Amino acid sequence: MNEYIIGIDIGSSKICAAAGKADRYGRIQIMGITSANCSGVKKGIVVDIDSTSEAIKKCIDSLERMVDTKIKEAYVCIPGGMCELIWNKGVVAVGSEDREIRENDVKRVLKASKIITIPSDKEIVGVIPQQYIIDGYDKIKEPIGMSGLRLEVDAQIILAPSTVVNNLLKSISKAGVKLLGMVFQPLAIAEVALKEEETQRGVAVVDVGEQSIDIYIYEGGNLASIDTISLGGNAITNDISLCLKLPFSEAEKLKIKYGSVGEELSGCDSPIEVNVDYNDKVNVDYFMLKQIIEARVEELLYLIDQKMKCSSFYEKVSGIVLVGGGLALIKGIEELSKSILKKPVRIGAPEYIGAASPLYTAAVGVVKDAIDSIKDKSVMIDTRKENENNDREWTLKQDQKESGNNSGIISKIKEFFTDFF
Structure with a gap:
C-alpha cells in the first residue's frame, strides 16, 4: 500500500484534505494535511458548485505540494446532519456447499437490508x-x-437528499478529482476521536461547525441518534463584528487568536490593535472581546444541552467530545462546557503528528476508514490464499507419507510469511 489515500471534508467555511498511508507495520501515517476557505457551502449543503469546486481544487493543489505527487482520486465524507438513519434487517441463505460464510454472502445480506x-x-x-x-x-x-x-x-440504512448528494458529487468531479468512495461523517469522526470503550459505554460527539452543530450519540458501540442545531461558530464572529464595529474577516481573526472563556488568564492587558480599513486602525479592549465571546458561547452550550436532553439516549451519555473548529479551538472551553452540560467534556482530535487539531478530525477519519477497509480486503485475500496453500499442503503431506518424506508444517508456514512480508 504505497499510494496515498486522500480524505476530503467539505465544511461550511473550510474544506480540509488529508493524505495518509500505512507503513510496513500497518500503522497509519498522515503525510500531509491542509485546508482552504470555501464560500459555496451553507450548513453542509452545496449552494454554489463553481465556488466549491474551486475551493476543492485549491485545497488539493496545496496537498499535492506537500506530498509531492499528483492527486487524482479521493474519498469524501458525507455530512451527518443532512442524513437520516433507518433500521432494517436483511436475511439470506448461505450459498456455499460447505456452509462457510464468504465475502459474497455478506455482500448479499447487506444488499438485502437495503430493500x-x-x-x-x-x-x-x-x-x-x-x-x-x-x-x-x-x-x-x-x-x-x-x-x-x-x-x-x-443494519442502519443511511438516507440523504438526492439533490444534496448530486451537487456534492458534481463539485468534486468539476475539481478534477475522481471519487473512490464516501464515508459517513459520524463514523469518520469516531475512527480518530473516540475510543471503543467510550462508544460502548455511551458518548456524545458534538461537531460544531461554522453554521451548524451536529450531535451524534453513540451507545453500545453503535451510532444511536443524530441531531442538528442551525447555529454555529459564525454566530460568535458575527457578534464580535457587530458589537465592535469590525469587518467580519477581522472579527474572525480576533476570535481565533484571542478567543477564550472562563477564568483562564489571557496575559493580554494592553488593547488589541485591529485594521478596520486600508489605513484605519482601532484598539479593541480584550476584556470586552472576551465578554462578547463568552455570552454567545454560553448560549450555544445551553442549546446543545437542551437538544441532548430531548434525546431518549441522554441518560446513557457518560461523556461529551467536542470536535470541529466552531468551539473546540476556544481556550477554556472544556471547563465552561463541563459547568453547563454537567458531564465530562474533552476535545477530540486525531493523534497524528501534524494533524492533532479538532478541525481535521473528519478528514483524517476518512483516510483511516479507507485504509482500514483496504487492509481488511487484503487480509481476506491473503487468508483465502493461506487456506488454499493449506489444502495443497495437506495433499502433499498425504502423498509424501508413503515415501517417508516429512517436510512438516513449520517450514510451510515460514515460506508463507516470507512471501507475505
Missing part, C-alpha cells in the same frame, strides 16, 4: 451493519469464515 421503501427525493448512501446473526446466534461482528445455513444482519 426498503424510501421517499422519491432521497437515496441510500450507505449501510452500517450493527450485528450479524448466524442460525439464530446474534452479536456477531465478523461472520466471514464462520459456518451456518442462514445469515441475517441488523
Whole structure:
C-alpha cells in the first residue's frame, strides 16, 4: 500500500484534505494535511458548485505540494446532519456447499437490508451493519469464515437528499478529482476521536461547525441518534463584528487568536490593535472581546444541552467530545462546557503528528476508514490464499507419507510469511 489515500471534508467555511498511508507495520501515517476557505457551502449543503469546486481544487493543489505527487482520486465524507438513519434487517441463505460464510454472502445480506421503501427525493448512501446473526446466534461482528445455513444482519440504512448528494458529487468531479468512495461523517469522526470503550459505554460527539452543530450519540458501540442545531461558530464572529464595529474577516481573526472563556488568564492587558480599513486602525479592549465571546458561547452550550436532553439516549451519555473548529479551538472551553452540560467534556482530535487539531478530525477519519477497509480486503485475500496453500499442503503431506518424506508444517508456514512480508 504505497499510494496515498486522500480524505476530503467539505465544511461550511473550510474544506480540509488529508493524505495518509500505512507503513510496513500497518500503522497509519498522515503525510500531509491542509485546508482552504470555501464560500459555496451553507450548513453542509452545496449552494454554489463553481465556488466549491474551486475551493476543492485549491485545497488539493496545496496537498499535492506537500506530498509531492499528483492527486487524482479521493474519498469524501458525507455530512451527518443532512442524513437520516433507518433500521432494517436483511436475511439470506448461505450459498456455499460447505456452509462457510464468504465475502459474497455478506455482500448479499447487506444488499438485502437495503430493500426498503424510501421517499422519491432521497437515496441510500450507505449501510452500517450493527450485528450479524448466524442460525439464530446474534452479536456477531465478523461472520466471514464462520459456518451456518442462514445469515441475517441488523443494519442502519443511511438516507440523504438526492439533490444534496448530486451537487456534492458534481463539485468534486468539476475539481478534477475522481471519487473512490464516501464515508459517513459520524463514523469518520469516531475512527480518530473516540475510543471503543467510550462508544460502548455511551458518548456524545458534538461537531460544531461554522453554521451548524451536529450531535451524534453513540451507545453500545453503535451510532444511536443524530441531531442538528442551525447555529454555529459564525454566530460568535458575527457578534464580535457587530458589537465592535469590525469587518467580519477581522472579527474572525480576533476570535481565533484571542478567543477564550472562563477564568483562564489571557496575559493580554494592553488593547488589541485591529485594521478596520486600508489605513484605519482601532484598539479593541480584550476584556470586552472576551465578554462578547463568552455570552454567545454560553448560549450555544445551553442549546446543545437542551437538544441532548430531548434525546431518549441522554441518560446513557457518560461523556461529551467536542470536535470541529466552531468551539473546540476556544481556550477554556472544556471547563465552561463541563459547568453547563454537567458531564465530562474533552476535545477530540486525531493523534497524528501534524494533524492533532479538532478541525481535521473528519478528514483524517476518512483516510483511516479507507485504509482500514483496504487492509481488511487484503487480509481476506491473503487468508483465502493461506487456506488454499493449506489444502495443497495437506495433499502433499498425504502423498509424501508413503515415501517417508516429512517436510512438516513449520517450514510451510515460514515460506508463507516470507512471501507475505
